[in-house]
Amino acid sequence: MSNPEQLIADFEARMAESQRKADRMVSEIEAVSVSERSKDGQIGVRVDHAGNLVGLEIGPSVRDKPDLAGEILRTVKSAQSKLAGAVRAGVTDPVGPEVMNQLVSRLEQAFPPPEPEGFAPPPRDDGDRFVPEEERQLPAVPKPPRAPRPSSDDGHDDDYFGDGDYLR
Numbered sequence: 001m002s003n004p005e006q007l008i009a010d011f012e013a014r015m016a017e018s019q020r021k022a023d024r025m026v027s028e029i030e031a032v033s034v035s036e037r038s039k040d041g042q043i044g045v046r047v048d049h050a051g052n053l054v055g056l057e058i059g060p061s062v063r064d065k066p067d068l069a070g071e072i073l074r075t076v077k078s079a080q081s082k083l084a085g086a087v088r089a090g091v092t093d094p095v096g097p098e099v100m101n102q103l104v105s106r107l108e109q110a111f112p113p114p115e116p117e118g119f120a121p122p123p124r125d126d127g128d129r130f131v132p133e134e135e136r137q138l139p140a141v142p143k144p145p146r147a148p149r150p151s152s153d154d155g156h157d158d159d160y161f162g163d164g165d166y167l168r
Contacts, residue, residue: 021095029103032090036079043068043075049087051080051111080111 032049042062046055053076062068084107094100 018095021093024093025091025095025099028091029087032083032086034079034082034086036075036082038062038071038075043071045072045075045079047076047079047083049083051083051107074114077111077114081113083111084108 029049033046033054035044035046035055037044040062042059044055044057045053048054056072058068058072062071065071084104087107088100088104091100
């Protein structure tokens with residue numbers, strides 16, 4: 001039979017080693033960043049391990065470009081789509097392969113590859129618009145409800161319980 005103190009000490013040692021590996025893995029993941037340049041090289045971006053834009057360089061020849069914002073976004077999406085591979089390459093000793101596979105899978109789902117150049121998104125449905133392009137026709141105002149029927153004057157109307165005396 002094993003010594004209970006030794007079992008506890010072994011368990012605590014394994015937990016401490018797992019914690020060290022997890023802390024090292026978090027540090028390595030947080031150190032990951034991806035840099036990307038636009039096709040013409042005039043726009044440079046850098047995203048951190050979570051896909052956040054942390055660096056942006058804009059060359060002088062594209063500052064007045066009409067589609068500057070779109071080009072920046074395409075470059076950011078391209079950098080974000082490379083995060084999964086960068087995390088896989090940047091983590092030297094993962095806690096476990098299933099943890100790494102799950103992390104990479106989530107990054108691939110969150111940051112899919114950008115659409116090819118010249119790709120046109122499907123047309124939007126009118127119901128998807130947040131701000132209408134033109135005023136829509138308002139529905140017709142409903143008619144007010146009909147006034148209640150006047151009670152009869154002879155006291156023998158249809159309102160049998162109206163006088164409060166219903167136990168005759």
